Amino acid sequence: MDESGERLHLYTLSGAERSDFEGMGGVRATGVFGPTFRNEGVVRSDDIQADPRYGQMGPHHGMPAGHLPVRSYLGVPVVSRSGEVLGGLVFGHPEPGRFTERHERLMVGLAGQAAIALDNARLFQAVQRANETLEARVAEALAEREKAEEALRQSQKMEAIGQLTGGIAHDFNNLLTPIVGGLDIVRRRTTDERSERLLTGALQAAERAKTLVSRLLAFARRQTLQPRAVDVAELVDGMRELVGRSLGPSIEVRVDLPRDLPPVLVDPNQLELALLNLSVNARDAMPTGGRLTIAAEAKEGWECPIPGILAPGRYLRICVTDTGMGMDEPTLARAVEPFFSTKGMGKGTGLGLSMVHGLAAQSGGLFKLSSRVGEGTAAVLWLPVASEEAAREPAAETVAPRAPRPAMVLLVDDEPLVRLSTAEGLRDLGYEVVEVGTAAEALEALRMGLQPDAAVTDHMMPGMTGAQLAAELRERAPGLPVLMITGYANLPPEQTRGLTVLAKPFRQADLATLLAQLLSGERTVMPLRARTRPEG
Structure with missing residues (x-):
């Protein structure tokens, strides 16, 4: 039986050649075959051509031209356990009166066995499909589990590296403090030009060491942040000239920062350093030139593509994109690890992206990298929106003031x-x-x-x-x-x-x-x- 329930397809044949029925189409639900289609019982006729049900449907009104002669007819429906008609057993003979009641009982029994066999075959197919689906689901679940375990291992590794890095950085800060303090005091007291020059150089080296340690602490999320409401558009405007000089004339800098952006709650100095690091990384990925774009837009926490990371609330999504060479999957997976660098010996500390990652996490936000080889890189910072308006930073004092009173x-x-x-x-x-x-x-x-x-x-x-x-x-x-x-x-x-x-x-x-x-x-x-x- 086909899906329409109006035509039977020839499945198996005995006593004649299949070629005898080719070109005649399937058996239709005519007056003779209809009872079999509808499970209305057995049709047995000694002379089907004399049966009143015969020849009632066009265009042939009987057997089509070229059909084998049929006088005796026996039709038995094949019915599943559920009552669905699966097909029929149809017998014909060129002489009349050939099928008896005994033939009918025999064919009814055979139809029952055929129905059981078809039901079992269908059940076996269903089990096969279920097994295949189950195997696919198990494979998918195992893949998800492996992915989750890998993410957990990566998270634990980053946490362990962060703890180790933070401890080392803290000890370095304790070592640098007396060095910087001592050099500062001696420099203030010296009057010799050569000594002052040497002390100035030593202090500059100590400042570079301080910057390195601050990046380590940023990755470890243990730096001392001073978050306040920051106008990102104003901050980027203030560093645009520095970014342009750092990138060089072969790289176009585009800034898409609407003036009505809400302020973010972040340490402005660290955010400026993070954007500069991202810009320098983009420059290194575009050795023959290209375009750097800094854009931002307000978003809700639930719009973050990584669920469960950000607390509910409003965020500013800052995106730094480049048209550089991009990164492959293994490089992208390790990009924020401290000291990991693809720039070669002496060309980078491997701490720039680590610092950005740590700043975002410590500020209650998120840092996400996406990249494909040949298609550039997008570095995205999600930072929480501040509840108050941004204030202008007062000018910092550069001269150490003496005690305002005896104290x-x-x-x-x-x-x-x-x-x-x-x-x-x-x-x-x-x-x-x-x-x-x-x-x-x-x-x-x-x-x-x-x-x-x-x-x-x-x-x-x-x-x-x-x-x-x-x-x-x-x-x-x-x-x-x-x-x-x-x-x-x-x-x-x-x-x-x-x-x-x-x-x-x-x-x-x-x-x-x-x-x-x-x-x-x-x-x-x-x-x-x-x-x-x-x-x-």
């Missing part, structure tokens, strides 16, 4: 070299300095009657952190200005609110400016609640 500073740091250089720098600026090596010693000094005008404390110390110490100091001396210095501060903003933070390594001018602002009241001292001291 005593309580200096707390467990690293002797850092404490020594910081104390010397403060004394050089006119401050009286009391040095202690632990938070417990600082609290004991206050208990013994010490009344400092300000406190400068390291953050990561055994027993009690700098943030916890600041809260304890404020409990004993409300309104005491506290400046916290740190090699890294992997703390949420609510834990450092009310504190002024200075990242290591720092120049003497940075320390002097912040301390002078605290003592003169330019920076508000906010009350802090004492935090519970950790056990052990």
Whole structure:
């Protein structure tokens, strides 16, 4: 039976040649065959040509020309368990009266067996298809699992690298702090031109080391960020000339930043460095020239192509695209790993993209790279929209101000070299300095009657952190200005609110400016609640 239910196809034949029926089409639901089609029972006739049901349908009104002669006829439907007509057993003989009741019973039994065989064949086909589908689903599930496991391994690897990198960077900052501080003090005191030139060169090298460490901390998400509302269009305008000089005349720079973009909550200096890194990477991917495009648009968190990463809310999607050579899949998979570079020895640190990745993650956003060989690269930053309007950055002081008044500073740091250089720098600026090596010693000094005008404390110390110490100091001396210095501060903003933070390594001018602002009241001292001291 075909799908229309109106025609039977010749499946098997006995007693005649298949060529005898070629060109005559399938058996149609005529008056003779209709009962078989509709499962209305067996049709048995001693002389079918004399049957009133015969010859009622055109165009032949009977057997077509060339049909084998048929007088005796027997038709038995083949019906499945569900009652569906699967086909029919049709018998013909050129002589009349050839089929008896015995033939009919025999053919009905044969039709039943044929129906069972067809039902079983259909069931077997269904099982085969189900097995094939199941195999495909299992293969797909295994592929998804392998993909998820690979993503987990990559995430764990990046986390392990980040922890190792952050620890190393923190130790380097502690080493660089006395180096920078000592060079700064000596340079301020020297009058010899040659010595000043050498000291200036040493300080520049230390600054480059500081930049390298800051990139390591950015990747490890442990840099000290100072996020604020930033106008991205204004920031890019301010660095457009620098980007143009960095890329060279053979690369066209296009900027598509609407003026009505909402401000983003991010550290402006780190965002500027991230965009510059992305631009330089694009330049290196376009050795014969090309086009760099910086564009941005406001988006909702649910529009991010990677689900479950961003918290609900509004974001700014910043896209830096180039028309360069692009990356293959293996390179793209490793692109944000620290120290991974395809630029060759001495042509890159391998930390640019790592820094961008860390900045995005630490700012509550996302960094995503997409690239194909020969089609360029798109670097996309998702950053959260700020709740307040962007403010202009005040001009930074370049000269270290001396103490605005006679003042005593309580200096707390467990690293002797850092404490020594910081104390010397403060004394050089006119401050009286009391040095202690632990938070417990600082609290004991206050208990013994010490009344400092300000406190400068390291953050990561055994027993009690700098943030916890600041809260304890404020409990004993409300309104005491506290400046916290740190090699890294992997703390949420609510834990450092009310504190002024200075990242290591720092120049003497940075320390002097912040301390002078605290003592003169330019920076508000906010009350802090004492935090519970950790056990052990």
